[in-house]
């Protein structure tokens with residue numbers, strides 16, 4: 001029997017990926033064990049994960065679980081896999097990209113300033129505390145008090161500026177100029193996209209060599225997750241897998257831009273999914289939406305649909321996520337996937353769906369009932 005650790009260059013002590021080979025073997029799901037082919041398959045998957053992760057040797061994010069959802073699979077008629085980014089230490093996928101960016105900037109930085117709807121800030125506060133570098137997080141007044149407290153608990157200096165993220169961002173850019181702080185965008189930087197891309201490499205490794213998704217479902221705010229997912233799909237050779245990019249009405253800057261064929265800036269953010277509330281999508285995300293190298297299907301749901309998705313997910317999967325994530329889940333619960341199949345934009349016989357459960361900290365039972373009340377009376 002071959003042993004994993006006897007392969008040249010392979011060490012089960014590799015710091016960032018030490019659990020991956022074990023997880024891969026578990027996920028291969030074989031009844032007759034052919035250890036040589038398992039080791040070879042595992043080795044090639046492990047190598048592609050390593051290649052995709054580049055030099056992200058020491059990182060702050062974790063390899064999140066990939067769970068099969070029986071309830072969602074039943075609804076869609078194909079297997080649904082959930083990439084549980086809500087279980088990241090900062091509560092969302094943001095830690096992947098923000099963590100990587102902060103690591104790269106650390107040696108040149110006397111302190112960071114991050115503008116955020118909440119989750120990029122949570123990620124920045126977490127990683128800067130771990131790195132021992134001071135951080136100022138600028139958030140708009142729409143961010144719940146509980147998030148302000150959690151940011152402070154991470155040791156960050158918190159400033160509340162303006163009504164929406166764009167206002168907070170203007171203040172962050174001002175502090176970069178006046179105080180010489182290093183700017184951490186919540187979504188618009190190639191190093192952020194590289195960090196986010198690791199979630200696709202991980203999902204590919206968990207799925208194993210014989211499973212390729214029929215589509216990836218994600219939410220879009222400023223477009224950083226979208227750019228990271230495209231990069232991840234490139235890294236694992238899945239550029240033929242379409243992305244369903246979900247937004248809510250009133251935070252739909254990508255959809256508005258796709259419809260008009262040029263980058264559009266929204267007048268205001270009227271959605272309650274505040275973490276999708278960038279008025280303008282980043283240029284790279286818009287460029288991907290227009291390019292022939294990948295299919296990006298831009299879809300919009302109402303706030304009520306996003307909230308209904310949050311509640312259904314809580315009831316069926318026993319996991320609480322914020323409305324920004326509810327937009328993705330609504331693609332399943334509100335029939336967007338079925339409609340896209342009926343319209344011929346997704347195949348009728350769909351391969352498994354990969355749903356990125358982006359997570360989010362802007363939610364708790366109190367916030368959930370506030371949102372329910374607000375949206376009932378809207």
Ligand code: PLV
Pocket residue numbers: 092094115116117118119120121165186187219220221222223224225226274275276277278322324325358359360361
């Ligand atoms: N939230 C950013 C931007 O807010 C932030 O500062 O936290 N899902 C969740 C839970 C998010 O927090 C975000 C972004 C997204 C999805 C969308 O990601 P993006 O911005 O990379 O498209 C204004």
